[in-house]
Amino acid sequence: MEAVHGHDxxxxxxxDHPTGLMRWLTTTNHKDIGTMYLxxxxxxxxxxxxxxxxxxxxxxxxxMQFWRPEFFNQLTTMHGLIxxxxxxxxxxVGFANWQIPMMIGASDMxxxxxxxxxxxxxxxxxxxxxxxxxxxxxxxxAGWTLYAPLSVQQGMGMDLAIFAVHIMGASxxxxxxxxxxxILNMRAPGMTLMKMPxxxxxxxxxxxxxxxxxPVLAGAVTMLLTDRHFGTHFFNAAGGGDPVLYQHVFxxxxxxxxxxxxxxxxxxxxxxxxxxxxxxxxxYTSMVYATASIAILxxxxxxxxxxxxxMPAAGQLFFMYATMLIAVPTGVKVFNWVATxxxxxxxFETPMLFSVGFLFVFTMGGFTGLVCAITPIDIQIQDTxxxxxxxxxxxxxxxxxxxxxxxxxxxxxxxxxxxxxKLGKLHFWLSIIFFxxxxxxxxxxxxxxxxxxxxxxxxxxxDFNMIASLGAFGFGLTQLLFLYVVVxxxxxxxxxxxxxxxxxxxxxxxxxxxAPYHSFETPPIVK
Amino acid sequence: xxxxxxxxxxxxxxxxxxxxxxxxxxxxQDPETPIARQIYSLHTLILWICVVIFVLVxxxxxxxxxxxxxxxxxxxxxxxxxxxxxxxxxxxPFLILMGMAWPxxxxxxxxxxxxxxxxxxxxxxxxxxxxxxxxxxxxxxxxVSDGIQIFSRLATPMEQIYDKSANKDxxxxxxxxxxxxxxxxxxxxxxxTAADVIHSWWVPxxxxxxxxxxxxxxxxxxxxxxxxxxxxxxxxLCGKEHGFMPIVxxxxxxxxxxxxxxKHRSDASPAAATSAPSAEAAPAAAEATQVAAAEPAxxxxxxxxxxxxxxxxDGLCSACHAMGIAxxxxxxxxxxWAPRIAQGVDTLHQHAIHGFKTMPAKGGNPALxxxxxxxxxxxxxxxxx
Numbered sequence: 061m062e063a064v065h066g067h068d069x070x071x072x073x074x075x076d077h078p079t080g081l082m083r084w085l086t087t088t089n090h091k092d093i094g095t096m097y098l099x100x101x102x103x104x105x106x107x108x109x110x111x112x113x114x115x116x117x118x119x120x121x122x123x124m125q126f127w128r129p130e131f132f133n134q135l136t137t138m139h140g141l142i143x144x145x146x147x148x149x150x151x152x153v154g155f156a157n158w159q160i161p162m163m164i165g166a167s168d169m170x171x172x173x174x175x176x177x178x179x180x181x182x183x184x185x186x187x188x189x190x191x192x193x194x195x196x197x198x199x200x201x202a203g204w205t206l207y208a209p210l211s212v213q214q215g216m217g218m219d220l221a222i223f224a225v226h227i228m229g230a231s232x233x234x235x236x237x238x239x240x241x242x243i244l245n246m247r248a249p250g251m252t253l254m255k256m257p258x259x260x261x262x263x264x265x266x267x268x269x270x271x272x273x274x275p276v277l278a279g280a281v282t283m284l285l286t287d288r289h290f291g292t293h294f295f296n297a298a299g300g301g302d303p304v305l306y307q308h309v310f311x312x313x314x315x316x317x318x319x320x321x322x323x324x325x326x327x328x329x330x331x332x333x334x335x336x337x338x339x340x341x342x343x344y345t346s347m348v349y350a351t352a353s354i355a356i357l358x359x360x361x362x363x364x365x366x367x368x369x370x371m372p373a374a375g376q377l378f379f380m381y382a383t384m385l386i387a388v389p390t391g392v393k394v395f396n397w398v399a400t401x402x403x404x405x406x407x408f409e410t411p412m413l414f415s416v417g418f419l420f421v422f423t424m425g426g427f428t429g430l431v432c433a434i435t436p437i438d439i440q441i442q443d444t445x446x447x448x449x450x451x452x453x454x455x456x457x458x459x460x461x462x463x464x465x466x467x468x469x470x471x472x473x474x475x476x477x478x479x480x481x482k483l484g485k486l487h488f489w490l491s492i493i494f495f496x497x498x499x500x501x502x503x504x505x506x507x508x509x510x511x512x513x514x515x516x517x518x519x520x521x522x523d524f525n526m527i528a529s530l531g532a533f534g535f536g537l538t539q540l541l542f543l544y545v546v547v548x549x550x551x552x553x554x555x556x557x558x559x560x561x562x563x564x565x566x567x568x569x570x571x572x573x574x575a576p577y578h579s580f581e582t583p584p585i586v587k
Numbered sequence: 588x589x590x591x592x593x594x595x596x597x598x599x600x601x602x603x604x605x606x607x608x609x610x611x612x613x614x615x616q617d618p619e620t621p622i623a624r625q626i627y628s629l630h631t632l633i634l635w636i637c638v639v640i641f642v643l644v645x646x647x648x649x650x651x652x653x654x655x656x657x658x659x660x661x662x663x664x665x666x667x668x669x670x671x672x673x674x675x676x677x678x679x680p681f682l683i684l685m686g687m688a689w690p691x692x693x694x695x696x697x698x699x700x701x702x703x704x705x706x707x708x709x710x711x712x713x714x715x716x717x718x719x720x721x722x723x724x725x726x727x728x729x730x731v732s733d734g735i736q737i738f739s740r741l742a743t744p745m746e747q748i749y750d751k752s753a754n755k756d757x758x759x760x761x762x763x764x765x766x767x768x769x770x771x772x773x774x775x776x777x778x779x780t781a782a783d784v785i786h787s788w789w790v791p792x793x794x795x796x797x798x799x800x801x802x803x804x805x806x807x808x809x810x811x812x813x814x815x816x817x818x819x820x821x822x823x824l825c826g827k828e829h830g831f832m833p834i835v836x837x838x839x840x841x842x843x844x845x846x847x848x849x850k851h852r853s854d855a856s857p858a859a860a861t862s863a864p865s866a867e868a869a870p871a872a873a874e875a876t877q878v879a880a881a882e883p884a885x886x887x888x889x890x891x892x893x894x895x896x897x898x899x900x901d902g903l904c905s906a907c908h909a910m911g912i913a914x915x916x917x918x919x920x921x922x923x924w925a926p927r928i929a930q931g932v933d934t935l936h937q938h939a940i941h942g943f944k945t946m947p948a949k950g951g952n953p954a955l956x957x958x959x960x961x962x963x964x965x966x967x968x969x970x971x972x
Binding site for chain 2: 203391406
């Protein structure tokens with residue numbers, strides 16, 4: 061297969077194939093771009109993780125140990141911004157780039173040059189974010205939500221963050237246009253929409269969400285920018301504005317955003333569980349409808365982030381009911397995954413371990429989400445560590461674990477080598493243990509009354525904070541093991557066959573490993 | 588997964604045996620108002636429903652993981668849909684959710700009913716302290732506490748926070764110089780607002796959390812059923828001292844409240860500040876000054892208290908300038924002040940009124956008059972030459 065691949069390759073691209081740095085700067089190849097997305101997001105994961113270590117070091121015991129309170133606020137803010145916009149979102153776009161053309165039988169993405177541009181917008185944005193620590197006044201400390209009027213008060217680090225968000229938003233929108241166009245126009249003959257792999261379906265829906273809400277975020281931060289510098293009063297009551305307007309606009313983006321970060325994760329897990337259960341995905345049709353329902357509902361629940369701003373009872377009731385409704389399609393998905401495993405013939409390689417871990421721990425995050433949806437309870441736990449626990453259960457155990465699962469699942473296809481199974485499993489077990497050690501105790505902290513985003517706390521919170529900090533250091537270090545496993549797999553290892561998993565289905569497994577430079581030169585026929 | 592659970596179990600067992608075991612809390616604080624009790628039982632109910640569903644679903648999953656694996660020779664079935672089952676597991680969760688929504692709805696409607704309070708108190712969030720004002724009301728307690736004003740600031744000394752060797756108080760970070768005092772078994776309505784950024788007034792034992800939004804008034808209520816001291820914290824990120832603006836409410840019986848109110852009512856006029864039983868003269872005067880200036884209605888009389896630069900300094904500026912926080916020139920530090928004084932006192936006035944670098948305009952309290960701010964600057968300059 062290698063020989064055939066090499067031959068095709070030389071034949072098609074002998075005339076124009078820069079090497080070295082220029083290859084990466086000018087590439088229009090979906091695999092090269094996907095690779096860059098993934099490395100970029102991993103670098104951001106380590107950056108955001110380092111900030112998290114700074115947070116947990118300060119919170120290791122009561123009293124101020126390392127930082128001034130204002131720097132602590134910068135740590136929590138930048139940890140959030142970098143993880144959301146730098147790590148999780150680009151990682152999923154990386155997966156989309158690598159996998160969608162291979163899974164729908166296309167040769168590449170629809171807009172190859174725009175694809176290059178949407179990636180290369182990200183490093184400048186990341187540089188803006190990271191260097192904002194070094195400008196006068198430091199990075200923004202207004203929280204990743206950048207609530208006005210606190211964000212209006214901030215120093216120039218805030219402006220850098222606003223520009224970074226603008227740039228990353230533009231990148232996401234271009235990426236989404238590309239993904240939608242690719243999926244709708246470049247599927248192999250015979251692949252109807254309802255025959256698409258779940259991962260492709262979830263990304264199609266996610267891309268629509270991105271196009272719908274990234275401009276809303278851009279609007280929110282632009283209003284912030286003009287309030288800061290050009291004398292407008294969108295969020296200033298003294299000028300006829302309203303601070304709460306910012307929250308409404310932000311969360312109209314923010315809630316679909318959380319599904320942007322989890323729907324592709326659902327897609328990855330929906331590819332992996334059937335593979336290792338050696339059994340087709342249970343309820344494919346209902347999975348598609350459930351995903352679409354979640355996406356639609358995500359537009360009418362935003363104010364559940366704002367139950368304590370003082371909205372009327374009717375508002376609280378509407379947003380509570382709508383939010384609780386999301387539990388129904390989410391439940392359908394969980395039931396479908398369990399039903400897929402039921403009476404299967406399961407094996408537990410690393411991708412499956414991460415998927416089962418995802419299912420178990422993500423569902424805990426789902427349940428705490430339901431608890432948060434109940435307005436009276438939310439009024440107690442809003443802005444406490446309970447919420448911190450909840451969203452790390454869905455974002456780390458949800459999105460990040462699914463990303464890990466996906467990396468292990470497709471690494472053989474990407475690199476042509478098998479990864480080290482033993483180390484992969486070790487990575488899983490360390491991750492899930494340290495993850496729970498870090499975040500489970502945060503539920504207790506939140507219930508007992510510890511607010512989030514505070515650099516110091518009363519002594520009754522000391523024990524759980526120490527456990528959480530130890531867990532966090534362990535979790536952070538464990539990710540270096542992941543780096544080692546991936547690098548080792550790229551550099552060598554057992555040769556991967558075209559289809560390394562015997563239960564795998566889908567077009568990507570009909571290609572040799574590693575996949576050829578152009579995925580499908582002639583479209584395969586899907587029956 | 589077992590490993591996780593056993594590890595957690597070990598961790599908790601270790602905690603349970605430690606001398607701190609009594610302090611370790613896994614759930615909500617003890618509820619002390621009818622609303623907080625409802626929230627507590629709602630949470631208990633929903634937690635148990637979730638636990639039961641969790642055990643059922645993951646019981647099934649782990650059963651499959653143990654029995655339907657290749658290594659025990661299980662052959663994969665090939666079914667992939669079952670409309671009946673799918674309808675059931677869509678409808679049943681829906682019905683369970685309706686069961687949860689019903690009691691929650693009743694609680695929401697009760698929480699929102701702030702009508703007919705016995706006492707109304709306005710809580711104003713400042714960076715970074717709480718101001719309380721007993722509003723003139725029509726309830727049972729009309730006239731008892733009208734016009735009393737309190738400023739409530741973290742009482743934990745700085746060295747306990749920054750010096751590792753210092754012993755920490757029992758109520759480290761949850762103690763204030765002047766507590767909010769309310770009568771027991773009375774419906775207390777809290778109006779929240781803020782002077783600078785959004786804060787949030789939260790007392791967990793009362794089941795009350797309400798954002799305080801600059802330029803707007805929101806309200807909430809509680810009825811404490813037991814006398815005692817209840818502690819909470821600001822719950823909305825409000826800048827660097829967000830973690831250092833606690834809320835302490837002392838619930839007292841009716842007679843004690845009348846007694847306390849009659850002593851404090853006279854505090855409303857700065858002249859009588861010295862009669863404050865618990866407060867030192869200076870902070871009490873500072874409170875009076877700040878509120879007088881903060882109250883638009885009182886602006887005509889602002890010139891009199893505004894002349895007292897020291898009071899404004901103690902009440903507001905000292906938050907940063909006493910310690911030299913965020914690059915602020917430290918009060919009395921001649922070396923730090925000299926280059927600034929050299930710019931001319933007019934420049935300093937302008938910087939203080941309109942803001943300069945990290946110095947917020949009017950120290951973050953836009954309600955202060957220019958004269959008040961200038962008097963405070965003059966006072967600080969005079970003490971730092």
